[in-house]
Amino acid sequence: MARTTGSHSDITGPRVRTAALKLFARHGFAAVSMRQIAGEVGVQAGALYNYTPDKQTLLFDLMKTHMRELIEALATEVGEGSALQQLEAFTRFHIRFHRERPEEVFIAYMELRNLSEENFAVIEQQRRSYETALEEILHTGQHAGVFELHDTKVTAMAIIATLTGVNTWFREGGRLSFEEVEQIYWDMIRKSVAA
Amino acid sequence: MARTTGSHSDITGPRVRTAALKLFARHGFAAVSMRQIAGEVGVQAGALYNYTPDKQTLLFDLMKTHMRELIEALATEVGEGSALQQLEAFTRFHIRFHRERPEEVFIAYMELRNLSEENFAVIEQQRRSYETALEEILHTGQHAGVFELHDTKVTAMAIIATLTGVNTWFREGGRLSFEEVEQIYWDMIRKSVAA
DNA sequence: GTTTTAAGTGAACATTCGTTCAGTTAAGGT
DNA sequence: ACCTTAACTGAACGAATGTTCACTTAAAAC
Numbered sequence: 001m002a003r004t005t006g007s008h009s010d011i012t013g014p015r016v017r018t019a020a021l022k023l024f025a026r027h028g029f030a031a032v033s034m035r036q037i038a039g040e041v042g043v044q045a046g047a048l049y050n051y052t053p054d055k056q057t058l059l060f061d062l063m064k065t066h067m068r069e070l071i072e073a074l075a076t077e078v079g080e081g082s083a084l085q086q087l088e089a090f091t092r093f094h095i096r097f098h099r100e101r102p103e104e105v106f107i108a109y110m111e112l113r114n115l116s117e118e119n120f121a122v123i124e125q126q127r128r129s130y131e132t133a134l135e136e137i138l139h140t141g142q143h144a145g146v147f148e149l150h151d152t153k154v155t156a157m158a159i160i161a162t163l164t165g166v167n168t169w170f171r172e173g174g175r176l177s178f179e180e181v182e183q184i185y186w187d188m189i190r191k192s193v194a195a
Numbered sequence: 196m197a198r199t200t201g202s203h204s205d206i207t208g209p210r211v212r213t214a215a216l217k218l219f220a221r222h223g224f225a226a227v228s229m230r231q232i233a234g235e236v237g238v239q240a241g242a243l244y245n246y247t248p249d250k251q252t253l254l255f256d257l258m259k260t261h262m263r264e265l266i267e268a269l270a271t272e273v274g275e276g277s278a279l280q281q282l283e284a285f286t287r288f289h290i291r292f293h294r295e296r297p298e299e300v301f302i303a304y305m306e307l308r309n310l311s312e313e314n315f316a317v318i319e320q321q322r323r324s325y326e327t328a329l330e331e332i333l334h335t336g337q338h339a340g341v342f343e344l345h346d347t348k349v350t351a352m353a354i355i356a357t358l359t360g361v362n363t364w365f366r367e368g369g370r371l372s373f374e375e376v377e378q379i380y381w382d383m384i385r386k387s388v389a390a
Numbered sequence: 391g392t393t394t395t396a397a398g399t400g401a402a403c404a405t406t407c408g409t410t411c412a413g414t415t416a417a418g419g420t
Numbered sequence: 421a422c423c424t425t426a427a428c429t430g431a432a433c434g435a436a437t438g439t440t441c442a443c444t445t446a447a448a449a450c
Contacts, residue, residue, distance in 0.1 A: 012397080028308060030225035034438060046440075047398045055438065110305060113223060150379045151371065158383055161360025162353050169352050176346065184345045188353055192387035207427080229408060241410075242428050250408065 015041045016051045020058050025103035029059050029114045059111060060119040066104040067126035073097055074133060083141030087193070090134055091186050094163045099178065102167055109164070131156055138193065148195040159189055210236045211246045215253050220298035224254050224309045254306060255314040261299040262321035268292055269328055278336030282388070285329055286381050289358045294373065297362055304359070326351055333388065343390040354384055 019040035023032040034055060038045040052058040074097075078089040098105045108123075115123060134156040141147035149155045163185060170181055214235035218227040229250055233240040247253040269292075273284040293300045303318075310318060329351040336342035344350045358380060365376055 026308070028223065028225055030223055031309070033436075035436085043397095044399055045438085046400075049439070050397065113221070114226070150375075150382065154371065154376060154379050155383065157360060157364050158357050158380060161363070162357040165352060165356025165360075168356070176349065180345075181349060184349050185353060187345065188350065188387040191389060192383040194386060228406075230406085238427095239429055240408085241430075244409070245427065 012041065012043065012047070013051050016048055017058075017062060021062055021103050021107065024059065024062070024111065025106045029055075029107075029111045056114075056116055056119070059107075060115060060123075062104065063108050063111065063115070063123050064126070066101065066108050067123060067130070070097060071126060071130055071133075074130065078133070078137075082146070083137055083144055084146055084190075086137045087141065087147075087189070088186055090137060091159075091163060091189050092182055094160070095166055095182050095185060098164060098167050099170065105164070105167055131160065134159060141193070146195055147193045149193050155193060159192075162189065207236065207238065207242070208246050211243055212253075212257060216257055216298050216302065219254065219257070219306065220301045224250075224302075224306045251309075251311055251314070254302075255310060255318075257299065258303050258306065258310070258318050259314075259321070261296065261303050262318060262325070265292060266321060266325055266328075269325065273328070273332075278332055278339055278341055279385075281332045282336065282342075282384070283381055285332060286354075286358060286384050287377055289355070290361055290377050290380060293359060293362050294365065300359070300362055326355065329354060336388070341390055342388045344388050350388065354387075357384065 016037065019037050020032075023036055023040060034048055035045045037058075038048055041048075048058075052061070074090070074093060077093045078086055080086075081089065112120060112123065135152045138147060138149060138152040138155055142149060142152065166181060166185065170178070172178070176184075211232065214232050215227075218231055218235060229243055230240045232253075233243055236243075243253075247256070269285070269288060272288045273281055275281075276284065307315060307318065330347045333342060333344060333347040333350055337344060337347065361376060361380065365373070367373070371379075
């Protein structure tokens with residue numbers, strides 16, 4: 001057998017990425033074989049190479065796309081307003097965006113060491129750009145006297161770690177609604193940098 | 196050749212664990228082979244099986260030991276005092292302990308999914324016990340009116356995520372000393388739960 | 391209806407994997 | 421000096437790895 005009925009590149013391509021995303025997130029990049037991904041798609045392993053030059057690039061593309069979408073979404077959702085308003089917008093945006101993409105987030109944090117040197121540099125720069133956006137909000141608020149903090153860089157790292165942590169424990173249908181959790185985190189962040 | 200000069204079980208045993216720790220932390224459990232570990236120790240792969248029944252158990256033992264030491268150290272270092280004092284002690288303890296064991300910490304957070312079901316349950320329980328210790332501090336302070344927070348469980352998770360995040364960016368000899376970083380984090384935590 | 395080509399198969403490639411085990415050697419006990 | 425045994429080797433096991441490729445087939449173009 002070869003080309004099966006109704007198969008198309010523009011269907012299989014996304015399916016390959018979706019399958020890789022799911023499996024990488026669940027078992028880790030190194031523990032997932034190309035045959036497993038192919039099986040998830042319903043295709044033989046060789047067919048995957050119509051959609052990616054190799055396994056490494058498949059991982060890199062997933063991470064790069066995720067980071068690009070993260071940065072773009074941040075730019076559109078957090079723009080105007082005072083430093084305090086911007087920090088609130090950043091906080092709520094980060095939690096929501098990460099909540100909507102648990103698999104991408106997990107991979108972006110866990111699989112950095114499985115990137116080649118060049119690919120790592122690209123992702124690292126994207127990450128820096130995201131962190132810088134938060135740093136600038138903190139810097140503005142600090143100079144305006146509305147925030148009181150020792151160091152914008154450290155504070156930015158602390159805030160991002162705090163917010164990303166939501167993904168490790170929050171499950172839909174639990175004791176608290178997502179809106180409640182978002183509010184709790186914003187209250188903590190707000191107080192932690194308050195003047 | 197076989198048994199080499201001066202070799203002993205009580206020397207090789209720890210060396211196997213140290214090598215596995217280093218390599219698992221650097222490349223991930225799934226990406227490290229028993230032959231790599233053996234090479235790091237200076238021994239053939241087969242010799243490892245004098246010290247572990249299999250690769251999975253090697254990982255499990257590393258994680259279990261780390262978690263046990265974490266919980267024991269917490270108990271001895273955070274005991275007396277007011278809720279605020281205990282929270283400060285917890286904060287400083289967590290940062291320091293994690294800073295001293297970056298490899299163990301990294302593995303304990305990254306390799307949970309590579310544990311078998313039973314082994315995972317054990318580690319998960321240890322982790323819960325550590326989280327509960329913080330929850331109780333928060334609960335005490337909340338009832339005493341010295342802390343103001345919405346939910347002890349969520350707050351505990353947020354604090355732990357914040358503190359553990361230090362390990363992802365702090366490097367000795369950087370812009371800030373470790374003592375400064377510790378102080379910055381404690382100030383943030385203190386303010387975030389302040390009444 | 392014929393031709394072209396995109397999409398996928400299935401077998402094969404050389405490596406590597408975790409693990410086992412019979413055999414070998416040095417250290418420790420007597 | 422001899423014996424026992426702990427410690428390790430080195431080869432072997434079947435299974436799995438990422439990737440390539442000659443081949444096949446269904447869909448699209450004309």
